[in-house]
Amino acid sequence: MQTLPAIDLPLIGEKDSTPDTVDGLAFAKLYGEPLFKLPNDLYIPPDALEVFLEAFEGPLDLLLYLIRKQNFNILDIPMAQVTLQYLTYVEQIRKSNLELAAEYLLMAAMLIEIKSRMLLPSKKSTAGDEVDDPRAALVRRLLEYEQMKLAAYDLNTIPQLGRDFLHSQVFIEQNTVLHWPEVEIADLQAAWADVIKRATLVAHHKISREELSVRAHMSSILRRLQSSKFVEFCDLFDTSKGAPVLVVNFVALLELAKETLIEITQAEAFAPIYVRLAYSPN
Incomplete structure (x- = not known):
């Protein structure tokens, strides 16, 4: 998530360079009246204009965005750099929406914990087995989340009723007048010949035994x-x-x-x- 800086307005008393009209049209309306020039006493707070360039659906989405955007290997995440970027983002949303930041703060704590565990010297077991990577659980969650996100994207590309297309409905008034088909004698002869032909196909000859004394x-x-x-x-x-x-x-x-x-x-x-x-x- 990124924000654009607020618009700096000219101070009172300075020369206003705003044109009276834009191509002969008013650039805004105030209570239905055309506004051709900004008022001199208009005050806009510094944080009035805030544009979010990226929208994330949760901490995992933000973390995956930071990793993919910088082409990091998801199996070998540089925890120090990613954690710093993640905390910078969380600090921005914490100032505007504390309730939304709570979920992100939980992930931030997890990242800090993983970073701390990686700084500690690794302890090998007596059997000589490799020590588990502290990032393994996080990597597994990120891969599973990415698979589900791609599957959701593929499902979203499928045309949906009401969003991409609509059912067409046409009302056809039925005619109550019956129109009988025109049948010629040749049609009846052809139909009868077809019946006879089909009857011969299923005809069978029964052979019975005659008893003679x-x-x-x-x-x-x-x-x-x-x-x-x-x-x-x-x-x-x-x-x-x-x-x-x-x-x-x-x-x-x-x-x-x-x-x-x-x-x-x-x-x-x-x-x-x-x-x-x-x-x-x-």
Whole structure:
């Protein structure tokens, strides 16, 4: 924190060099009236004008400012020089604000203590370990404070609502009149074609197992032969029922012939094949 000296005003009786007007305009107003010239009996106290060039948020902030401004190594702080500068600053704020100076005086006492401990001869332990630096605790606090200060600065650079930008709000009046979309026949056809296409993508073919009984077909063939003396071999097969039924029906014929319940005859080569019930003597 630095202060500028107070403004020296000309004494009463001396020649005033203040211009009557500044570019034809009054340089101030007093009770609403333009003031073109300073009064001769105006008194300004010496400490009326005080400008703080630097603002600190606490003792650590001031101490870190003094170290960084003079490019001191924070791990090897020259305590005598820094303490003297710090006490000079504290003396300035103590004259104007005693309550504010109390917090800074505590840090000043700590600096003086560290400076005094550094002046004393160091005592090494019997084990030969290095003696702790009296500045170690202070350096650790300064480094932690600097990290937090830099983090706060980075957070402050992030755009904030209400400071850097505002939410835009637009009121749109809704229209109560419904406007139906214009749909052509071609649009309906295209929509229907799309539905059919999607339906084919999910279509599935289910294969089920059909149970066919050889015994049932054997009974059906026997009933057929009881009503006819001879039946041509091809007439016993119904081609409209598919290959599985034809295969089972053929197996049933073979089983009947094996059990000698039917007879399969042919008059000559390439002649039609006939099937009849087997002859059983009474």
